[in-house]
Amino acid sequence: MALAVAALGVAGCGDDDEGSNGSEASGDASGGGYGARVATGDEANARGSGGATTLRLSADPGGALEFDKTSLSAKAGKVTIVMKNPSSATAPHAVEIEGNGVEKGSAAVGPGGTASVSATLEPGEYEFYCPVGNHADAGMEGTLTVK
Numbered sequence: 265m266a267l268a269v270a271a272l273g274v275a276g277c278g279d280d281d282e283g284s285n286g287s288e289a290s291g292d293a294s295g296g297g298y299g300a301r302v303a304t305g306d307e308a309n310a311r312g313s314g315g316a317t318t319l320r321l322s323a324d325p326g327g328a329l330e331f332d333k334t335s336l337s338a339k340a341g342k343v344t345i346v347m348k349n350p351s352s353a354t355a356p357h358a359v360e361i362e363g364n365g366v367e368k369g370s371a372a373v374g375p376g377g378t379a380s381v382s383a384t385l386e387p388g389e390y391e392f393y394c395p396v397g398n399h400a401d402a403g404m405e406g407t408l409t410v411k
């Protein structure tokens with residue numbers, strides 16, 4: 265998705281170039297500046313693309329069976345939870361979203377890995393939890409509120 269947005273940004277920038285047909289070959293030196301401008305446009309586009317929310321979550325770096333957050337909130341639409349399993353953690357973890365007929369989970373990742381899960385969610389209350397072993401019962405769970 266970020267790639268598609270970046271491509272759009274590049275196409276947009278190209279349009280204001282019509283007048284300068286002379287010095288394409290010697291344009292290399294100014295390439296760096298152009299790149300920086302595209303990156304800025306990319307961020308603006310990502311914010312405006314509407315409806316998609318990415319939430320960041322981390323497993324406890326000390327190895328406890330908990331996430332760093334027990335509540336998350338998002339706008340209705342596509343919601344992605346990106347869960348980091350710190351390299352200092354000791355167990356594999358995953359993240360799953362459940363509620364209102366939705367149940368979607370990520371793959372489990374070991375310490376140092378990152379797992380992500382996406383679902384299209386209607387407004388309501390959902391749970392997120394780690395489906396590995398007894399982790400959810402031990403406390404690796406929380407509430408996701410979608411508005």
Ligand SMILES: [Cu+2]
Nearest residue numbers: 357394396399
């Ligand atoms: Cu876990």
